[in-house]
Amino acid sequence: MSILENLHKIKSLLPSNVKLIVVTKTQPIDKLMGVYNCGHKIFGENKVQELVDKYEILPKDIEWHLIGHLQTNKVKFIAPFVSLIHSVDSLKLLQEINKQAEKNQRIINCLLQIYIAEEETKFGLNFQEAEELLVSEELKALKNIKITGFMGMATNTEHTRKISSEFESLKLFFDRQKNVQHFNVNLVNLSMGMSSDYISAIKNGSNMIRVGSSIFGERA
C-alpha cells in the first residue's frame, strides 16, 4: 500500500478522541509534503536538528512535536515554534524550556515522559518522581510552560500482555494525577503507542499515538 493509503487506513481506525502524530524522522521532504497535501499537519521528530531543518523548509501551519530525548542546550532551537515536547524528564529541562519560552513570549506545552518499560536504556521519570515534580514549588514558579500530560513507551517485546500491562499502569497513574490542577498543569494528553503497539495503547486509554513505520514503511 502507498503512504497515503496507510495513513487513511490508520485514521479510519482511530476513535475520534485519539490524535495521530505522524512520525517523520529520517523521511525526505517530498514524503512529508505528500502527507501534508492530503490534509494531515501534525508531525513528530525525535532529533532537534532534523526538526529545525524541516520546520524551516515546510509550510508554517504544521504542528511540530518533539518526541525524542532533548538536551538542555538544544531547547533554544525549537522554542520559537514547537507545539508539544513529549520527552520532558527533569526539572532542569523544564526550567530551561520555561526560560526559552519566555524569551519567545510563548507558553510551551510539555508532557512528562514516564518510564514504564523494562529496558534500562529508555529515558523518563518513574511514577514517584513525576508525582513529586507535579506538586513541587519549583514547578509552580514556571510561568511559560504547561504540563498537559504524560508520554510513555512500552518494552520492545512480542509479549502483548506485558505491553498492555505497561500501558495500563501509565493510564492508572494518569487517572490518579488528573486532579492535580495548577495554572501550569492540566493533564489531558496521554501519549502512548507507536506502529507496533498503538492498538494496545488505545485500548488502554491512549489519546495520542506516534506512528512512523506503519505509514512510511520500515526506516532504512
Ligand SMILES: *Cc1c(COP(=O)(O)O)cnc(C)c1O
Ligand atoms: C520513532 C519513534 C516513534 C515511531 O516509531 P514507529 O515504530 O516508526 O511507529 C514513536 N515514538 C518515538 C519516541 C520514536 O522515537
